[in-house]
Amino acid sequence: MSSGPGSRLRILYRHYGGDNTKPRPGYYSKMLALTSLLRAADALDTAPELVYINDQVRPGPILSLMEATGEVVPVRGGSDSRSYRAMLEREAARSAPADQFLWFSEDDYLYRPDALRHLAAGAATLTDVDYLTMYGSRALDTEASGRRVVRRTVTGAAGDPAAVPIGDVEWYHAVSTTSTFGTRLGTLREDLRLLNLCAVSGGSWDHTTALAIAGFLPFTGAQLRADLLPGRSVPLAEWPRTIMRGGVRLAVTARSLRRPSHRRRLFAVDPELISHMESEQPGSRPEPSARTAATDWAAIAEATSAWAEERGISVDQQVTS
Structure with missing residues (x-):
């Protein structure tokens, strides 16, 4: 410019x-x-x-x-x-x-x-x-x-x-x-799919985005387990939404394992x-x-x-x- x-x-x-x-x-x-x-x-x-x-x-x-x-x-x-x-x-x-x-x-x-x-x-x-x-x-x-x-x-x-x-x-x-x-x-264009996926991961998704595109793990194992295996602390009616969020976060985590x-x-x-x-x-x-x-x-x-x-x-x- x-x-x-x-x-x-x-x-x-x-x-x-x-x-x-x-x-x-x-x-x-x-x-x-x-x-x-x-x-x-x-x-x-x-x-x-x-x-x-x-x-x-x-x-x-x-x-x-x-x-x-x-x-x-x-x-x-x-x-x-x-x-x-x-x-x-x-x-x-x-x-x-x-x-x-x-x-x-x-x-x-x-x-x-x-x-x-x-x-x-x-x-x-x-x-x-x-x-x-x-x-x-x-x-x-x-x-x-x-x-x-x-x-x-x-x-x-x-x-x-x-x-x-x-x-x-x-x-x-x-x-x-x-x-x-x-x-x-x-x-x-190259990062679009990952950017869009991060944006539906809930929470501070902008921070998640920055970590994932850089190849850093955006979530801990404990965070993923809490979403994918909700316990008594999560009302039963909230389980589908929580598990769905966990699935997205698992996908983001997998996509963050980028080649150097x-x-x-x-x-x-x-x-x-x-x-x-x-x-x-x-x-x-x-x-x-x-x-x-x-x-x-x-x-x-x-x-x-x-x-x-x-x-x-x-x-x-x-x-x-």
Whole structure:
């Protein structure tokens, strides 16, 4: 892309027309999330392809802004997993070069204004890396990990001799991320069946996905036995659903036993360039590295609001209804 190097970036922004009850920072809104993405896109040398994957989105300011800035694709998802799978299926079937880099984004992230420029540079430089993320500071201990993941004792790129500096950020081998990530179209096509299978495995299926595509075992034997052989702790009426989930998880586990040539690498960036706008709960994530913690996300939110207001956009709109 000429936004830095490489080809034109294609962004798939998956938006749900309602909201949930997760604890959020005071500045949170879905309009803020969207305008922060547009602000980051505005900093690119070449405008990206913006595609909005919309589930249950009613007419309103957010939809109007999407229609003015990109292609709007309605989907009948009804759940996070369904809309995610519909998006992946649509992209994998699209006629385009296999090396096109795709960025899949959920609708509750706050972007630094330089986030997409760094992503473009990372995608152009790290051509042997399969997946990139701009969120998450769980670092993989590549020497200690076998079929089970071993995390490094420090988070982010700190002290990692294999970290790759690009500009003023560093990219490092990460364990996991959410459903906001980047990959090339060819990789998506090759991994599509496993990605779809992971998405119906229940629980934290995004974490399951990251482990399975990298060739790590996503479930323990105890977890599989608990699903496949439910005991008295599971009501009898729940047995069919529990056993079915266990069957899916067993299939995911079997598919995670990939040949070394098919084990994917996920790299994250330090500092984080986007923030998942959820209020942190004690113990929910490892302590971030000093560089990751350096970003003042409240200040980013304030600056994004000002940028939006200059363009006649109010970020106070929480949902599209």
